[in-house]
Amino acid sequence: MGPTRMTDIEQETRAGAREEYDAIAVQERWLSVWDELAPFRSSDPGDERPKRYVLDMFPYPSGDLHMGHAEAYALGDVIARYWVQRGYNVMHPIGWDAFGLPAEGAAIKRGVDPRDWTYANIDQQRASMRHYACSFDWDRVLYTCDPGYYRWNQWLFLRLYERGLAYRKPSQVNWCPYDQTVLANEQVVGGRCERCDTPVTKKKLTQWYFKITEYADRLLEDMTQLEGAWPEKVLTMQRNWIGRSTGADVSFVIEGRDEPVTIYTTRPDTLFGATFFVVAADSDLAAELVAEAPGEVRERFASYLAQVQGTSEIDRLSSERPKTGVFLQRYAINPVNGERLPIYVSDYVLADYGHGAIMGVPAHDQRDLDFARAFGLAVRVVVDTGEPDPAETGVATTGDGVLVNSGELDGLRKAEAIERITQLLAARGLGRPAVTYRLRDWLISRQRYWGTPIPIVHCPSCGEVPVPDDALPVRLPRVEGLDLTPKGSSPLGAAQEWVNVACPRCAGPARRDPDTMDTFVDSSWYYLRFCSPGREDVPFDAEAVRTWLPVDQYVGGVTHAILHLLYSRFVTKVLHDLGYLDFTEPFTRLLNQGMVIMNGSAMSKSRGNLVRLSDELSAHGVDAVRLSMVFAGPPEDDIDWADVSPAGSARFLGRAWRLAGEVASPVGADPSTGDLELRKLTHRAVQDTAVAVEAFRFNVAVAKIMELVNATRKVVDTGAGPADPAVREAVEAVAVMLSLMAPYTAEEMWARLGHAPSVARAGWPALDEALLVRESVTCVVQVAGKVRDRLEVPPGIDEDELRTQALASAAVQRALDGRGVRTVIVRAPRLVNVVPV
RNA sequence: GCGGGAGUGGUGGAACGGUAGACACGCCAGACUUAGGAUCUGGUGCCUCACGGCGUAGGGGUUCGACUCCCCUCUCCCGCACCA
Numbered sequence: 001m002g003p004t005r006m007t008d009i010e011q012e013t014r015a016g017a018r019e020e021y022d023a024i025a026v027q028e029r030w031l032s033v034w035d036e037l038a039p040f041r042s043s044d045p046g047d048e049r050p051k052r053y054v055l056d057m058f059p060y061p062s063g064d065l066h067m068g069h070a071e072a073y074a075l076g077d078v079i080a081r082y083w084v085q086r087g088y089n090v091m092h093p094i095g096w097d098a099f100g101l102p103a104e105g106a107a108i109k110r111g112v113d114p115r116d117w118t119y120a121n122i123d124q125q126r127a128s129m130r131h132y133a134c135s136f137d138w139d140r141v142l143y144t145c146d147p148g149y150y151r152w153n154q155w156l157f158l159r160l161y162e163r164g165l166a167y168r169k170p171s172q173v174n175w176c177p178y179d180q181t182v183l184a185n186e187q188v189v190g191g192r193c194e195r196c197d198t199p200v201t202k203k204k205l206t207q208w209y210f211k212i213t214e215y216a217d218r219l220l221e222d223m224t225q226l227e228g229a230w231p232e233k234v235l236t237m238q239r240n241w242i243g244r245s246t247g248a249d250v251s252f253v254i255e256g257r258d259e260p261v262t263i264y265t266t267r268p269d270t271l272f273g274a275t276f277f278v279v280a281a282d283s284d285l286a287a288e289l290v291a292e293a294p295g296e297v298r299e300r301f302a303s304y305l306a307q308v309q310g311t312s313e314i315d316r317l318s319s320e321r322p323k324t325g326v327f328l329q330r331y332a333i334n335p336v337n338g339e340r341l342p343i344y345v346s347d348y349v350l351a352d353y354g355h356g357a358i359m360g361v362p363a364h365d366q367r368d369l370d371f372a373r374a375f376g377l378a379v380r381v382v383v384d385t386g387e388p389d390p391a392e393t394g395v396a397t398t399g400d401g402v403l404v405n406s407g408e409l410d411g412l413r414k415a416e417a418i419e420r421i422t423q424l425l426a427a428r429g430l431g432r433p434a435v436t437y438r439l440r441d442w443l444i445s446r447q448r449y450w451g452t453p454i455p456i457v458h459c460p461s462c463g464e465v466p467v468p469d470d471a472l473p474v475r476l477p478r479v480e481g482l483d484l485t486p487k488g489s490s491p492l493g494a495a496q497e498w499v500n501v502a503c504p505r506c507a508g509p510a511r512r513d514p515d516t517m518d519t520f521v522d523s524s525w526y527y528l529r530f531c532s533p534g535r536e537d538v539p540f541d542a543e544a545v546r547t548w549l550p551v552d553q554y555v556g557g558v559t560h561a562i563l564h565l566l567y568s569r570f571v572t573k574v575l576h577d578l579g580y581l582d583f584t585e586p587f588t589r590l591l592n593q594g595m596v597i598m599n600g601s602a603m604s605k606s607r608g609n610l611v612r613l614s615d616e617l618s619a620h621g622v623d624a625v626r627l628s629m630v631f632a633g634p635p636e637d638d639i640d641w642a643d644v645s646p647a648g649s650a651r652f653l654g655r656a657w658r659l660a661g662e663v664a665s666p667v668g669a670d671p672s673t674g675d676l677e678l679r680k681l682t683h684r685a686v687q688d689t690a691v692a693v694e695a696f697r698f699n700v701a702v703a704k705i706m707e708l709v710n711a712t713r714k715v716v717d718t719g720a721g722p723a724d725p726a727v728r729e730a731v732e733a734v735a736v737m738l739s740l741m742a743p744y745t746a747e748e749m750w751a752r753l754g755h756a757p758s759v760a761r762a763g764w765p766a767l768d769e770a771l772l773v774r775e776s777v778t779c780v781v782q783v784a785g786k787v788r789d790r791l792e793v794p795p796g797i798d799e800d801e802l803r804t805q806a807l808a809s810a811a812v813q814r815a816l817d818g819r820g821v822r823t824v825i826v827r828a829p830r831l832v833n834v835v836p837v
Numbered sequence: 838g839c840g841g842g843a844g845u846g847g848u849g850g851a852a853c854g855g856u857a858g859a860c861a862c863g864c865c866a867g868a869c870u871u872a873g874g875a876u877c878u879g880g881u882g883c884c885u886c887a888c889g890g891c892g893u894a895g896g897g898g899u900u901c902g903a904c905u906c907c908c909c910u911c912u913c914c915c916g917c918a919c920c921a
């Protein structure tokens with residue numbers, strides 16, 4: 001009966017001869033094999049496999065790959081390699097987000113050409129990726145700093161320009177004093193420059209914008225397509241960022257001014273509670289209103305404005321900041337009751353939100369109340385919420401209640417009053433319902449060298465003239481002779497031969513726009529370019545885009561939750577509207593991986609907790625590092641490298657590899673004659689692993705593979721033995737599944753098992769459904785919800801039979817201790833719960 | 838302040854409302870060893886000699902049954918932060 005026992009001698013030999021797996025030595029042998037086989041090429045003509053587009057966010061080439069890259073690409077690779085094994089033609093390309101400030105920094109500091117610095121880093125990263133066994137399709141590669149790429153940024157700019165979606169306007173903009181350039185709203189994080197952490201200030205400048213606000217509603221609505229496929233967190237962040245609010249515009253007559261001024265409010269029901277009026281200090285309206293004010297007021301305003309503009313965003317944001325302002329000695333007339341409201345300027349009203357002016361309702365808005373208390377202004381309650389008087393408590397009431405002191409609105413509740421007053425205002429031509437967004441237009445011009453030149457020529461007689469398509473690309477001038485030091489204006493302006501051109505329209509002398517584009521423009525459409533990276537006549541091949549897009553699976557860090565993802569969604573919609581794309585969302589599914597940290601905090605040189613990827617790779621090998629990244633936990637969680645054990649991963653890989661060397665049945669041995677229990681475990685593991693991978697529970701997938709390895713070990717050592725065909729079946733399954741995370745080891749195993757490379761294209765093991773059926777399951781028997789016994793029962797057992805068996809259990813009877821049975825809950829075949837009286 | 842998420846062994850983490858702690862790391866013991874930081878085997882939530890009891894941040898609730906659903910509290914993380 002049973003499996004053949006190994007003799008003691010065999011056992012001794014085997015134990016004594018445990019082979020050592022040299023994970024590092026093995027690596028070299030496969031790289032050239034893979035180069036030749038190109039298992040991940042996706043552009044072979046006539047490829048009949050169904051398509052799938054897996055995309056990792058492309059890197060910025062600032063030095064070599066680091067631990068963060070290693071995690072992201074390990075995760076993306078599991079997904080890409082899985083779908084290849086499932087028989088899909090997977091497009092998994094890579095490129096470089098190659099424009100940007102670090103290259104200029106290097107140029108300034110070390111006198112190297114940004115081009116040379118950038119391409120040198122790219123070469124290094126590319127070599128590291130190859131070594132890290134990334135499953136990229138090396139035929140699909142792009143560099144955004146290549147004129148062959150950025151000409152299409154210019155093309156995109158011109159298409160937006162034609163539609164009025166790219167425009168120039170003067171405005172108060174975010175200014176980074178360190179980088180000496182403007183920043184988009186999205187690139188200011190907590191009042192600091194997203195790049196260099198310098199506190200941001202404001203500056204009035206004329207800049208180029210993309211009109212993303214025109215797409216605010218669609219960016220919001222289309223998120224229903226992404227529900228469940230993108231992390232909820234990202235969707236929430238985008239919703240908040242867009243910040244749609246509904247309310248009403250209300251016109252106020254200003255004494256001594258012909259035109260009334262419109263304000264926006266979400267609380268038109270509190271109109272009768274307005275006791276003052278505030279205009280943003282840095283708005284045009286403020287400048288205009290103060291011009292008619294007495295000289296003393298003008299002076300105070302001027303010094304106040306200077307003070308406001310000198311304040312950094314950091315200070316502006318501090319919440320405990322007292323309210324400040326200047327009374328202009330002018331008045332606005334409340335349209336509902338004719339009251340004269342004193343007009344103030346203050347920095348707590350923002351020039352570029354709503355209309356840059358508000359009505360002050362101190363009783364029902366905390367900010368207004370703070371201001372009123374600072375300036376001794378009246379506080380009038382118009383919504384009785386039952387809470388204490390704000391004038392005394394200093395706490396504004398914002399809840400629901402009954403309108404008072406509000407003329408015809410008295411007695412209505414908040415919501416009714418909002419509707420009523422909006423109607424009344426509309427009927428009298430004094431207001432209308434209004435929607436406002438927190439989202440601002442995307443400021444895309446930058447006063448720096450290493451970016452895409454804006455394809456506009458400024459002509460003294462024709463004004464702004466777009467560069468014709470056939471004159472693209474507008475190439476960057478050579479860097480020689482240019483001073484790249486940040487000085488607040490673009491270095492390109494000093495490139496005389498470049499900047500002075502003939503006007504494309506009148507041929508007269510004109511100047512190129514000297515600014516370059518935000519690098520987020522580059523990345524807002526790169527996923528389209530991968531379909532046809534070599535095309536020189538079009539930005540992307542329409543047919544190829546129809547084939548591949550949208551991206552089925554996007555993988556990247558949550559740092560881009562707003563910036564890159566919002567811009568990409570916007571550009572996709574614009575290109576859709578222009579007829580270039582037939583879809584409206586670029587990324588069907590999104591996975592945000594966490595960060596790799598060390599000892600509880602982000603790695604940094606200054607903290608002294610930096611872990612170098614290259615060190616980890618040479619200590620443990622590529623596979624062990626990749627496996628550790630994947631096995632550490634759910635992909636969206638941070639990985640504390642102090643908590644993971646690449647050495648443990650390496651040991652596991654050695655165990656798997658050794659098994660492959662012990663398989664003693666020939667290639668093609670019929671598994672159906674093999675050990676049934678092991679076969680069942682194999683097929684179940686294959687099934688469970690697939691389910692886990694598809695649900696992004698890669699750590700669980702690894703655990704399932706480990707279980708199978710452990711079970712196979714037992715069968716080899718103390719069960720059916722290494723010659724059983726079921727062992728081969730199991731080990732082959734392990735090799736294929738492991739190829740998702742540990743490509744070198746899997747390839748070695750595959751070779752040891754007698755197969756030709758590459759295991760990457762071996763195909764996912766076919767499931768035998770019959771082997772997934774269990775002939776007995778463990779049934780838990782509870783008494784009052786507590787487990788008292790376990791029964792082995794057939795899966796098809798009927799409820800009555802199970803109930804009978806459960807009640808017959810001695811352990812159940814003991815636990816009942818003579819009490820009667822009130823009910824028995826039976827959930828065949830897994831559980832019975834006996835409820836005593 | 839507003840919004841979102843999360844609290845499970847010494848650690849990372851598993852668990853369709855149905856066996857809490859899969860799989861690892863670490864640790865302990867053993868085997869093989871001149872040796873072992875290699876390899877293999879076994880053990881490992883807490884209390885208890887045991888029977889058994891207690892355990893998923895804390896407190897309530899729904900349910901035959903709750904890590905899972907609901908309410909309250911505490912703690913931590915993330916995002917936004919004068920957006921009228």
